[in-house]
Amino acid sequence: MEIRQEIKRRAADIEARIAPFLPQEKGFQQTVLDAMEYSVFAGGKRLRPMLMEASYQMFDGTNPAIDDFMAAIEMIHTYSLIHDDLPAMDNDEYRRGKKTTHAVYGEAMAILAGDALLNYAFETVAAALTRNEGDWRIVRAFSVLAQKAGIYGMIGGQVVDVESEKTGQTIDRNRLDFIYRLKTGALIEASLMIGAILAGADEVSVARMQEAGAKLGLAFQIQDDILDVTGSFEKLGKPIGSDAENEKATYVTFEGLEQAKKDVERLSGEAIKILDEFEGEHTFLHDLFFYLINRDH
C-alpha cells in the first residue's frame, strides 16, 4: 500500500530531523539524557509531527521553526507516555513491544525523564523564538502548544481518565467524551493548528484545522478501543484486552463494536471533508486521515 510506504518514509525522515533537537551536551546527568533518548526513539508512529508537517505543507509553509515544533510536540507526547506508563498510573511494562521507560531506568528516573522532556519541549520553543526574533507566528504556536498540552488539554483528559480508574467509579458518557476530546485529541488538534499557524494561515483556517483535529483525534481514540478488542499483541506491541481486564469503560462499551466502527468512519469522513475545503495540495494529509481509520495497529 502506497500510503504505508509514504508514512514509513516520513516517519524515518522526522526521526532524523528531530534527533538533533534532543539535548546533545553530556554531563553528570547522563542517565536522564539516555532515558529521554530511549523514550523518544522507542518506535513511535510520529503521528503528531507528521500531521503538523502535512498541515504546514498544505498551507505552503516556509517557516524555519517547523522542525523545532515537530520536535517539541513529540517530546511532549513522549513525556505523557512515560508518565502514563508509571506504576502509580497505568503500570505498563511494555509499549510498542519495548520495555517502558520506568521498566528500564526505574521509577524515579522515569518521572524525571518525563519532566525533563516536557521542560525541554519549551526550551526548544524558546530557542526557536530567540532565533527568529519578532516572528509573531511562533508566539502563537507556542501558545497553542502550551494550552493543548495542559490542564485544559492533554493533562486534563489524563487526570479525568486516571481518576475514573482509581476511584473505580463507573464512568459516564460525558466523562468519556471529555477524556477522549482532551487526552488524545488535544495534541492532534495542536499539531494541525501549529502547522497552519507557522505556515501563516488565517485564524479561520486555523480554527477549521482545530475542528478537523478534534474529529480525527476522537476517531483515532475510538479506533484504539476497537483495536484493544480486535487486535493482536504482535501488531499492537502491547497486551490486548487490557481495557476489559482493567474493567475500563470505553467507547466500545457504550456503543458496541459495530457502532464504534461506524462512528470512526463518520468522524474521519467529516474530518477529511474539512481538509478538502482547502485548495492547498494535501493528498498526503487526506490519505493519512483515511489511513488512520483503517489501521490495524
Added chain:
Amino acid sequence: MEIRQEIKRRAADIEARIAPFLPQEKGFQQTVLDAMEYSVFAGGKRLRPMLMEASYQMFDGTNPAIDDFMAAIEMIHTYSLIHDDLPAMDNDEYRRGKKTTHAVYGEAMAILAGDALLNYAFETVAAALTRNEGDWRIVRAFSVLAQKAGIYGMIGGQVVDVESEKTGQTIDRNRLDFIYRLKTGALIEASLMIGAILAGADEVSVARMQEAGAKLGLAFQIQDDILDVTGSFEKLGKPIGSDAENEKATYVTFEGLEQAKKDVERLSGEAIKILDEFEGEHTFLHDLFFYLINRDH
C-alpha cells in the same frame, strides 16, 4: 526584626498577586486544580518570586509581565517539590508541617499536578508574551526560565541527587557541587536574572546577577544542610536529621559544621558584594541576602 516583617509582608503580597494566575476555570479536572492550588498555597517562603521582584526593583523595572513570571517560577518550584516528595523519590509525607501533595491526593494525581504546574508555568509565559507582543525582554526571560528549570538546570541537579541516593554510591565532592549548583541554585539564578531582564538591565548586569544567584543558592543549600543537623521539627516543619538517617552525604559531611557555616557566610558576603556594585536602590535585596544566611528555618 524589621527584615522578617518585610519578608512576611512581601510573601503575603506575592501570594495575593500570584493567586489569580492559577487556573480559574473549573471542569471535570477539578481534582488536579485543587491539588495544584493546595500545593502552591501550602506555605512556601516565596523566596524565588521575592528575589525576582527585588532584583526587578533594583533595576527600576516597570514591565507589566513581572507578576506573570513571579507566578510562573513559583509554579515551577512547586512542581519540583511535589515530584521530589513522591514515594519513588524522597518519599516525604510532610513538608513545611503540612501533608505533601501525594499524601493528600494520591500518587497518580500528584504526578499529574506536578506536570500540570510545570506546563501551566509556560502557559502563563505564553499568555504574557501574547499580551505584550514584540516585547523582546519577555522572550529572553522565557528562555532563561526554561533553561534554568531543565536538565542543564534544576532537573539536572535533581537527577544526579536522586541517582546518587538510589544507587547508594558514595557521592564525591564534584557530584555534590554539581547537585547544589543546579538543584537549588538554578532557579535562584533564574529569579535574579529574570527580574533584571524584565527591568531592561544590560547583558553584563544580568550575568552579574546570575553570579550573585549562584553564590546565594549555594549558601542557601549549605544552610539547609546545617539546619538539618542543628534545626528542630517545630521550626523546620519537617523531621530533622533526615539526611543522616538516609545516609545522605551533604556539604556538612565533607566540610564539617563549622567550615560549612563559614562558607555560607563567605558565599553570602560575595553575593552581597555583587549586589552592592549596583547603584539602584536595593536595601531589601541586600537585607534578604543577609537574612538568608542567618535563618534558622
